[in-house]
Amino acid sequence: MIKVSNLVKAFGPKLAVNDVSFTVERGEVLGFLGPNGAGKSTTMRMITGFIPPTAGRVAVGGHDLAEHPIPAKRLLGYLPENAPAYTDMTVHGFLTFVAELRGLRGGARKKAVYRAIEMCFLDAVVHQSVDTLSKGYRHRTCFAQSILHDPPVLILDEPTDGLDPNQKHEVRTLIRRMGQNKVIVFSTHILEEVDAACTRAIIIDRGKIVANGTPQELRQRSELAGAVALRVVGVPSATLTQKLRELPTVKRTLVLSEEPNATQVRVYPPSRLRDGELSASLFELALREHWKLSELKTEEGRLDEVFRSITLPDTTRGAKDDARPHER
Amino acid sequence: MPDPMSAETQLQSAPAAATLAVPAAAEGEHTHALANIWTITKRELTGYFASPVAYVFIVIFLLLSGFFTFNVGRFFLRGEASLASFFLWHPWLYLFLVPAVGMRLWSEERRLGTIELLLTLPVTAWQAIVGKFMASWIFLGLALALTFPLVFTVAYLGDPDMGMIFCGYLGSFLMAGAYLSIGSMTSAMTRNQVVSFIISVVACLVLIMAGWPPITDELTWAPPWLVETVAAFSVMPHFEGFQRGVIDSRDVFYFLAVIVFSLFTTGVILRGHRAG
Numbered sequence: 001m002i003k004v005s006n007l008v009k010a011f012g013p014k015l016a017v018n019d020v021s022f023t024v025e026r027g028e029v030l031g032f033l034g035p036n037g038a039g040k041s042t043t044m045r046m047i048t049g050f051i052p053p054t055a056g057r058v059a060v061g062g063h064d065l066a067e068h069p070i071p072a073k074r075l076l077g078y079l080p081e082n083a084p085a086y087t088d089m090t091v092h093g094f095l096t097f098v099a100e101l102r103g104l105r106g107g108a109r110k111k112a113v114y115r116a117i118e119m120c121f122l123d124a125v126v127h128q129s130v131d132t133l134s135k136g137y138r139h140r141t142c143f144a145q146s147i148l149h150d151p152p153v154l155i156l157d158e159p160t161d162g163l164d165p166n167q168k169h170e171v172r173t174l175i176r177r178m179g180q181n182k183v184i185v186f187s188t189h190i191l192e193e194v195d196a197a198c199t200r201a202i203i204i205d206r207g208k209i210v211a212n213g214t215p216q217e218l219r220q221r222s223e224l225a226g227a228v229a230l231r232v233v234g235v236p237s238a239t240l241t242q243k244l245r246e247l248p249t250v251k252r253t254l255v256l257s258e259e260p261n262a263t264q265v266r267v268y269p270p271s272r273l274r275d276g277e278l279s280a281s282l283f284e285l286a287l288r289e290h291w292k293l294s295e296l297k298t299e300e301g302r303l304d305e306v307f308r309s310i311t312l313p314d315t316t317r318g319a320k321d322d323a324r325p326h327e328r
Numbered sequence: 329m330p331d332p333m334s335a336e337t338q339l340q341s342a343p344a345a346a347t348l349a350v351p352a353a354a355e356g357e358h359t360h361a362l363a364n365i366w367t368i369t370k371r372e373l374t375g376y377f378a379s380p381v382a383y384v385f386i387v388i389f390l391l392l393s394g395f396f397t398f399n400v401g402r403f404f405l406r407g408e409a410s411l412a413s414f415f416l417w418h419p420w421l422y423l424f425l426v427p428a429v430g431m432r433l434w435s436e437e438r439r440l441g442t443i444e445l446l447l448t449l450p451v452t453a454w455q456a457i458v459g460k461f462m463a464s465w466i467f468l469g470l471a472l473a474l475t476f477p478l479v480f481t482v483a484y485l486g487d488p489d490m491g492m493i494f495c496g497y498l499g500s501f502l503m504a505g506a507y508l509s510i511g512s513m514t515s516a517m518t519r520n521q522v523v524s525f526i527i528s529v530v531a532c533l534v535l536i537m538a539g540w541p542p543i544t545d546e547l548t549w550a551p552p553w554l555v556e557t558v559a560a561f562s563v564m565p566h567f568e569g570f571q572r573g574v575i576d577s578r579d580v581f582y583f584l585a586v587i588v589f590s591l592f593t594t595g596v597i598l599r600g601h602r603a604g
Contacts (some may be wrong), residue, residue: 010604045444048448049447049448050444050602051602051603051604052599052602052603066442069452070452073448073449074450080444080445081441084440084441084444084445086371087377088379089371089374089378093374097367097371098445100363100450101367101368101450101451102449102450129378145445174600306571
């Protein structure tokens, strides 16, 4: 449905978006992640046809945005960053205006406006002027505008920005529900949202795509993925780590905590090790050495760690590694 | 995940709500264009009257035109049944009042960020530009129409040439449109309304004074054809025809040309901003 190929956007000498390509199909909810200023909004603005790309193409439902913008825009619903709305209008007036420009007339328009008001819980403020609304309501008003015409493609730029936790939850649920038969692309810098709503995530940094996969796949890229944390009672940490590092299945160890009579260690496997191989070998070792194993847990990767490790500049990353405690 | 083919077919046969979102092209793009322009015009007009801007403007416009006509223009001492002393001041009255209406056209959209909303709807930029321009032009026309008691006054006092009065109104309306289109252009340049206002006043002033001797005298170095060209850009000679009761197609063309040119430039400026 959305096909982005080799998209480039230059602002003066600065490349805001640098050779970005991806496709999104119906039924997918694509999370767009990245630090501030990574080029998320710029990419979305190019997909919605607000700004023309310096190079590259965007096609929505087979319509090229540069050549046939109007049919492409008909398929799109868009929630821009900061959720703009005409402040001199009422919520109802604003939605009616947008519905009219969407080509909805008469009864169909009334129904669409009513449905959007209901879906976004705007009943309480229907006849209130937009400039008197709280941030959350204003945000939802703009969100309502984007789903008015039940578009097959939804582009949402930070849809949960400025909402309270309950509203955030509502919006995520809404996205997940609508995502079943639509294409949804939404940007965020809240990682839990990726797990909560996305079927796929793209991480973009300094204008380039640095990761593209399901949340599960991204988590696999974490150093932590596949590592095993174990807690052993009554063995000094030095002996423990020495023994552990003798194992061929252990790449390095990290002491997490040293209690008076117990040590907690995390062991990292070398890359490409079969699932369970590490924990099996650790069991064997504990058995051989008669260690009292009080805890053994295979870690899942953490998205925030993946995010940090691939979006931080190299220098900062080195400094951070050095600062890690108890690295052996 | 469905393959692209089935996604396309699904799109074609989507249920009622989705089909409405993608109206058949057979309906005709022209009706779409007009409907879109009218929707935008309506919204803008409602916007004017939802805020105090419209009322303040109309009251001040009526007070000032009354003041200039009667006090400065000595309407009663002229001893003639015409609105000459009324129309005489319009180029100067509009100089400040019309940019005040035009300054918010695009600056406001850019400041609020609604321009991103408007231009990602299935609306072309020129539909939006024309729609917004029409709204403010209609608004100015309304303010102008509210000076109708003057017409009754002269008609009561004497036997005025109604054709001449009509021409005056027509010329005044066209001139307001020309000033307004310049305001549209300057408001597209900046998100700051004050800056937009000032640039637009200066631009209109240049347009008024282009044929004025102090300006043309500055151009002694220039070949006569250039001086004449500059002078031809002035609104004054073109408005004078209407004041005398003459509708010259060249004058009408002049005002329409200014409007078309300025609105076209508005489009170019907006596109430039979006391209970054």
